[in-house]
Amino acid sequence: MTQPAETALRQIVGAAVVDSLRHPTRLLVARRTAPPQFAGMWEFPGGKVEPGEGCEEALLRELDEELGIRVRLGHEVPGPGPQGWPLNATAVMRVWLAEPSAGEAAPLQDHDEVRWVALDSGGELDALPWIPADRPIVDALRALTARLVETARTAAPGPDPS
Numbered sequence: 001m002t003q004p005a006e007t008a009l010r011q012i013v014g015a016a017v018v019d020s021l022r023h024p025t026r027l028l029v030a031r032r033t034a035p036p037q038f039a040g041m042w043e044f045p046g047g048k049v050e051p052g053e054g055c056e057e058a059l060l061r062e063l064d065e066e067l068g069i070r071v072r073l074g075h076e077v078p079g080p081g082p083q084g085w086p087l088n089a090t091a092v093m094r095v096w097l098a099e100p101s102a103g104e105a106a107p108l109q110d111h112d113e114v115r116w117v118a119l120d121s122g123g124e125l126d127a128l129p130w131i132p133a134d135r136p137i138v139d140a141l142r143a144l145t146a147r148l149v150e151t152a153r154t155a156a157p158g159p160d161p162s
């Protein structure tokens, strides 16, 4: 009997570019121009990992090509599997927090607009037409960044009691 061919999932990487890794309050979102089923939808900038490339290496390359920025990577937004978040039957995406270290983000390739939006719930971030597969990632990102903000707040020195 013929066995189905073993299919490897295509590895995609994406960046949750935030204003600060330690105290994230805003997220850089990007609007895709292609393919037709995703054109006009918002996403995490990034792309496919090329053969021989590491995930983080691919992400740094994509951010340079697509937005013209260099970044410092932070925590991963952990997905349900080792390859990250399921996107469709054939692709999965790992997502990292990233803070710009050089350059001003611009839609150089694959996007026609980039925008900084607040990470607060109930605002513009939720109202944007995201690629549907990204919604659970946005929710997990918000939970992670809320924890980071809380950690930064409790670690901050309190008012001088004297």
Ligand SMILES: Nc1nc2c([nH]c(=O)n2[C@H]2C[C@H](O)[C@@H](COP(=O)(O)OP(=O)(O)OP(=O)(O)O)O2)c(=O)[nH]1
Binding pocket: 012, 013, 014, 038, 042, 043, 044, 045, 046, 047, 048, 049, 087, 091, 093, 110, 131, 133, 134
């Ligand atoms: N970059 C990115 N891709 C996503 C997201 N959500 C999602 O379903 N995808 C899908 C869309 C695409 O089918 C695939 C990523 O491919 P891509 O077209 O961005 O990759 P790439 O920049 O390497 O493109 P190319 O070299 O093939 O032109 O993953 C997301 O948030 N970011």
